[in-house]
Amino acid sequence: MSVFDRKRQDLIRKYEGFEPDAYQLHGEDFHTIGYGSTSYEDGSPIGANDSMSQERAQDLLNHHIDRTREIVAQDRGYQNLPPNAQVAVDSFAYNTGPNFFNDDDGFGTINAAIRSGDAQAVADALPLYDNGGLPGLVRRRAEEAALAVKPAFDPVDSTLANDLSRAVGTPAVLQGKPVMWGGKDYGWQTPASFKLINHR
Secondary structure, eight states, rough: HHHHHHHHHHHHHHHHHOOOEEEEEOOSSSEEEEEBOOOTTOOOBBOOTTTTOOHHHHHHHHHHHHHHEEEHTSSSSHHHHHHHHHHHHHHHHHHHHHHGGGGGGHHHHHHHHHTTTTTHHHHHHHHGOTTTOOHHHHHHHHHHHHHHHHHOOOSSSSOOGGGGGGGGTTTTEETTEEEEEEOTTTOOEOOHHHHHHHHH
């Protein structure tokens, strides 16, 4: 599991919470269980008397993360977003359901932001979808928005989309070997070659 897969799961679990027994929110005609799951892998709905272990809920979470990412992840704009912005969009998709990306009437602003591949536009759009100011959603959208524009510095994979925001001289590891960021003109350098670069 990559650092971003872990970040994605942690963010979703934080706001969905774990419920071992099926429950029904006021005004809803369906039941929810585990980490916000409303159906099983085969599409069958959660039953009123269903219960599950945390391990089973994790399996269902993994399934629904993949399902909710499937539509939006095919979009070129999403693919061009930096990793943390993708995680923020995935959290939003899990919360709203995967069909939001096909609904430009209800989700036009966030959809346009995703399609633009602009992390700042995504961050600006996310707080608009808090269901009239529900406190939990206000907090979730604020955290997703902050994450969307947070540089993702992974010391293992140093070829991320937003490497250009790194400071010159930042050390990292690339394919198991130490490297240093030489800036947008030089890219990743070995420590020896970095010393030869004339920075002005």
